[in-house]
Amino acid sequence: MNATETTVRSLLAAANLAPSEEEIAGLVDGYEDYQAGIEMLYAVPEARYASPALIFNAAPVFADWAQ
Amino acid sequence: MAIDSAQRTDIPLTVTEAAASLRAGEVTSVELTSVMIARADVLDPMTGTYVTRFDDYAMAQAQQADADFANGVDKGPFQGIPIGIKDILAMAEGPTTANSLILDRAWGAGKDGPVVSRLKAAGAVITGKLTTSEFAIGSPDETKPFAIPKNPWNLDRSPGGSSAGTGNGIASGLIMAGIGTDTGGSIRIPAAWNGVTGLMPTFGRVPKSGCVPLGYSLDHIGPLARSTRDCAAMLGIIAGYHPSDESCVDRPVDDYLGALTGDLTGMRIGVDYANHFPEQADPALRGCFDAAVATMADLGADIIEVTLPLYDEVTTALWVMMAAEALAYHHNDLSTRWADYYALSRANVSRGALASGSDYVQAARVRRVAQEKLAETFETVDLVAGPTSALGALTHEGMLQRRLGNIMKMVFTGYWDAVGNPALALPMGFTDDGMPLSLQLGARPFEEAIALKAGDAYQTRTDWHLRLPGLLTESMAAAS
Numbered sequence: 163m164n165a166t167e168t169t170v171r172s173l174l175a176a177a178n179l180a181p182s183e184e185e186i187a188g189l190v191d192g193y194e195d196y197q198a199g200i201e202m203l204y205a206v207p208e209a210r211y212a213s214p215a216l217i218f219n220a221a222p223v224f225a226d227w228a229q
Numbered sequence: 230m231a232i233d234s235a236q237r238t239d240i241p242l243t244v245t246e247a248a249a250s251l252r253a254g255e256v257t258s259v260e261l262t263s264v265m266i267a268r269a270d271v272l273d274p275m276t277g278t279y280v281t282r283f284d285d286y287a288m289a290q291a292q293q294a295d296a297d298f299a300n301g302v303d304k305g306p307f308q309g310i311p312i313g314i315k316d317i318l319a320m321a322e323g324p325t326t327a328n329s330l331i332l333d334r335a336w337g338a339g340k341d342g343p344v345v346s347r348l349k350a351a352g353a354v355i356t357g358k359l360t361t362s363e364f365a366i367g368s369p370d371e372t373k374p375f376a377i378p379k380n381p382w383n384l385d386r387s388p389g390g391s392s393a394g395t396g397n398g399i400a401s402g403l404i405m406a407g408i409g410t411d412t413g414g415s416i417r418i419p420a421a422w423n424g425v426t427g428l429m430p431t432f433g434r435v436p437k438s439g440c441v442p443l444g445y446s447l448d449h450i451g452p453l454a455r456s457t458r459d460c461a462a463m464l465g466i467i468a469g470y471h472p473s474d475e476s477c478v479d480r481p482v483d484d485y486l487g488a489l490t491g492d493l494t495g496m497r498i499g500v501d502y503a504n505h506f507p508e509q510a511d512p513a514l515r516g517c518f519d520a521a522v523a524t525m526a527d528l529g530a531d532i533i534e535v536t537l538p539l540y541d542e543v544t545t546a547l548w549v550m551m552a553a554e555a556l557a558y559h560h561n562d563l564s565t566r567w568a569d570y571y572a573l574s575r576a577n578v579s580r581g582a583l584a585s586g587s588d589y590v591q592a593a594r595v596r597r598v599a600q601e602k603l604a605e606t607f608e609t610v611d612l613v614a615g616p617t618s619a620l621g622a623l624t625h626e627g628m629l630q631r632r633l634g635n636i637m638k639m640v641f642t643g644y645w646d647a648v649g650n651p652a653l654a655l656p657m658g659f660t661d662d663g664m665p666l667s668l669q670l671g672a673r674p675f676e677e678a679i680a681l682k683a684g685d686a687y688q689t690r691t692d693w694h695l696r697l698p699g700l701l702t703e704s705m706a707a708a709s
Contacts, residue, residue, distance in 0.1 A: 174582055216446070
């Protein structure tokens with residue numbers, strides 16, 4: 163078992179998910195590309211001091227959607 | 230496989246035409262709805278459009294619409310028009326399934342979400358709940374008790390997703406318009422692959438409460454129909470603030486139909502070649518796209534080459550955040566009912582476990598940077614054009630063999646979900662083997678009217694959006 167497979171198995175177990183061996187193999191297969199893409203996010207220079215596109219509202223409106 | 234010849238076969242194709250015919254007394258809503266029901270009896274077993282049909286309810290609503298017309302009550306362009314609702318939006322008349330064994334049927338039971346409520350108030354005739362990819366993220370699974378949706382242009386092909394039933398239902402003539410949702414492309418991919426028109430509005434333009442979530446920061450509800458004009462009319466009904474959706478923006482709803490002047494003089498249309506023509510693209514794609522651009526130039530638009538900023542990074546950010554947000558929603562059920570999920574649903578959602586919390590926040594920071602850079606691009610253009618998909622509809626086997634991430638490298642929709650801008654997908658031609666190809670127009674936030682204006686003008690010069698699949702034309706011919 164290589165490091166990638168160990169990592170994927172650990173992450174899935176930590177999330178309490180139990181894919182089949184075939185499904186784990188599929189996730190392992192794509193993991194390095196996925197991580198490479200994520201590393202690209204940290205390489206965006208303008209993001210160094212950017213705020214995330216996430217807003218916490220300290221005074222939300224609570225309303226039922228049901229009509 | 231003839232449709233009952235007692236039903237009219239000369240009904241209008243578009244909502245706009247049907248609305249005029251209703252008011253001219255040339256057709257009734259009962260006739261329109263009867264034809265849709267008769268077609269569904271014949272074609273739905275092949276297309277897998279519906280999860281639940283509301284035939285009796287629809288006929289009652291059609292009768293009410295006709296009575297309202299007779300009494301001088303006119304609720305607007307969708308009064309008496311048969312439409313469908315993607316089966317992740319709550320509607321009081323029937324269960325919401327999300328095409329899943331998982332979703333608690335008590336969720337939303339007996340309730341209408343804001344979008345459904347607005348369409349009912351507009352007099353629309355809702356014929357049923359439409360097939361979706363499971364929880365808007367899976368692909369069909371033959372081991373599960375739900376119909377497999379198919380493409381009416383070729384039943385061996387996928388209709389795309391996740392708003393599969395909305396897309397193939399319009400193309401098959403089972404509904405005249407419908408509601409879809411879009412988190413990574415799920416309005417625009419079925420629009421593209423079924424040869425119909427679909428609009429993803431700006432994030433927050435249409436309330437997404439009363440809809441099963443996939444990506445809390447990415448979900449959009451929007452219209453599909455045959456034409457841009459029909460989509461504009463539907464958007465005018467469903468758009469607008471609702472306090473139950475914290476992401477919904479409180480700003481006036483534009484006059485989308487009033488924006489459709491047919492003249493693109495002075496409109497600056499950016500064309501992104503760099504990100505939209507991979508090696509594996511269909512051979513017919515570039516020719517169809519160039520012809521579409523030429524048509525818009527002939528309508529008065531100025532064409533400028535642009536490159537969407539941070540394209541690959543934004544696409545990655547989309548998947549990191551979507552998977553994490555989806556896993557939060559599905560965590561408990563995935564932990565205890567893994568096998569009840571479709572195979573590709575659980576594969577896609579479980580990717581949320583493979584990125585960290587800081588990865589999620591970094592993705593959100595990159596989305597913010599991309600929004601700023603894209604705003605700079607939109608200082609030089611009013612729209613950005615590209616194909617919606619590099620390929621026509623894939624085969625069912627092709628869909629199942631590819632990971633979602635690989636499929637999404639061949640479609641160009643996710644970028645616009647991630648930045649939150651509106652994007653319109655409309656037919657622009659066919660592949661050499663007869664599958665629809667689609668043009669995508671991205672606009673500034675809350676400038677849906679600009680995209681709709683360009684799409685409508687293009688559709689005054691072309692008829693791609695009026696082409697019908699053989700499945701429908703052959704059945705109609707046999708009946709007449």
